[in-house]
Amino acid sequence: MRSKPLLSLRDVHYVYPNGTPAIRGVSLDVLPGQRVALLGENGSGKTTLARLMVGLVRPSKGSVRLGDVDYETLTTHDIAREVGIVFQNPDHQIFLERVWDEVAFGPRNYGLSPAQVEERVGTALHEFDLWEDRYRLPVALSGGERKSVAFASSFALRPRVLLLDEPTKGMDYGRKRRLATMADRLTAEDRTVFFITHDVDFAYASTERAVVLRRGRVLLEGRTRDVLSRSDLADAGLHEATAPLLLATMRERGISPDSALYREVQRRVEAVS
Numbered sequence: 710m711r712s713k714p715l716l717s718l719r720d721v722h723y724v725y726p727n728g729t730p731a732i733r734g735v736s737l738d739v740l741p742g743q744r745v746a747l748l749g750e751n752g753s754g755k756t757t758l759a760r761l762m763v764g765l766v767r768p769s770k771g772s773v774r775l776g777d778v779d780y781e782t783l784t785t786h787d788i789a790r791e792v793g794i795v796f797q798n799p800d801h802q803i804f805l806e807r808v809w810d811e812v813a814f815g816p817r818n819y820g821l822s823p824a825q826v827e828e829r830v831g832t833a834l835h836e837f838d839l840w841e842d843r844y845r846l847p848v849a850l851s852g853g854e855r856k857s858v859a860f861a862s863s864f865a866l867r868p869r870v871l872l873l874d875e876p877t878k879g880m881d882y883g884r885k886r887r888l889a890t891m892a893d894r895l896t897a898e899d900r901t902v903f904f905i906t907h908d909v910d911f912a913y914a915s916t917e918r919a920v921v922l923r924r925g926r927v928l929l930e931g932r933t934r935d936v937l938s939r940s941d942l943a944d945a946g947l948h949e950a951t952a953p954l955l956l957a958t959m960r961e962r963g964i965s966p967d968s969a970l971y972r973e974v975q976r977r978v979e980a981v982s
């Protein structure tokens with residue numbers, strides 16, 4: 710049975726106040742328990758779509774629903790309890806003096822008990838390797854560490870849908886893997902995580918569904934493995950992920966998918982992306 714969508718977008722349009730049409734008729738069902746890559750060239754509308762999904766901007770036309778409830782009847786604060794976002798530059802989402810308080814801010818604000826707050830914050834800090842830094846000033850952390858504080862803060866809130874805008878940019882391999890692990894933990898609880906990214910290899914390795922935007926519309930949508938193996942991705946300003954490209958090249962050169970060499974390359978290349 711197909712699960713009920715967490716969010717449904719129907720023919721959503723958004724025009725910025727200066728007249729720029731950024732989203733031009735997007736319909737999308739956000740299903741529970743999925744890791745979704747939202748891809749597309751610069752200016753294709755990814756961040757604007759994320760703002761619409763968290764209710765920071767409202768559609769110029771069309772509708773967004775949370776379960777059965779239209780966003781029109783919800784405040785941004787109501788939506789924020791269920792749909793979280795970490796922005797492209799999370800520095801302006803960090804404002805408290807200690808890492809621990811920063812991560813505890815949301816859970817405290819949403820009325821969790823002190824014991825629940827302790828548990829949520831401890832788990833989130835360990836998840837992002839920040840436990841040792843818990844008493845440090847966020848401003849005194851490195852860029853990647855500060856981004857991790859923003860991820861830990863959003864993870865501690867356990868939103869039903871979490872949108873991460875360019876989360877892997879500037880992050881080392883270990884922290885990218887931690888992000889993927891966080892997404893696994895959230896999806897295991899039937900929550901959904903969107904990775905807005907230009908990193909096709911990360912998307913290939915860490916998501917099962919991909920949505921590609923072009924000029925404010927959905928150009929491609931489907932299983933990540935299928936979408937990121939398409940040779941016409943260049944039309945959307947993207948390139949194929951390395952793993953399928955390499956494996957396709959081997960097949961074209963006559964190396965059988967059953968051969969030991971093919972299988973070894975497949976195992977190794979899929980493990981690092």
Ligand SMILES: Nc1ncnc2c1ncn2[C@@H]1O[C@H](COP(=O)(O)OP(=O)(O)OP(=O)(O)O)[C@@H](O)[C@H]1O
Binds near residue numbers: 726756
């Ligand atoms: N505050 C704004 N006012 C007016 N137009 C905007 C504003 N923000 C974005 N736009 C325009 O809306 C369109 C979509 O922008 P958006 O930021 O959603 O793209 P994006 O896919 O996130 O790009 P990137 O990969 O560069 O982050 C672009 O044409 C952009 O110029």
Ligand SMILES: [Mg+2]
Binds near residue numbers: 755757874
């Ligand atoms: Mg953007």
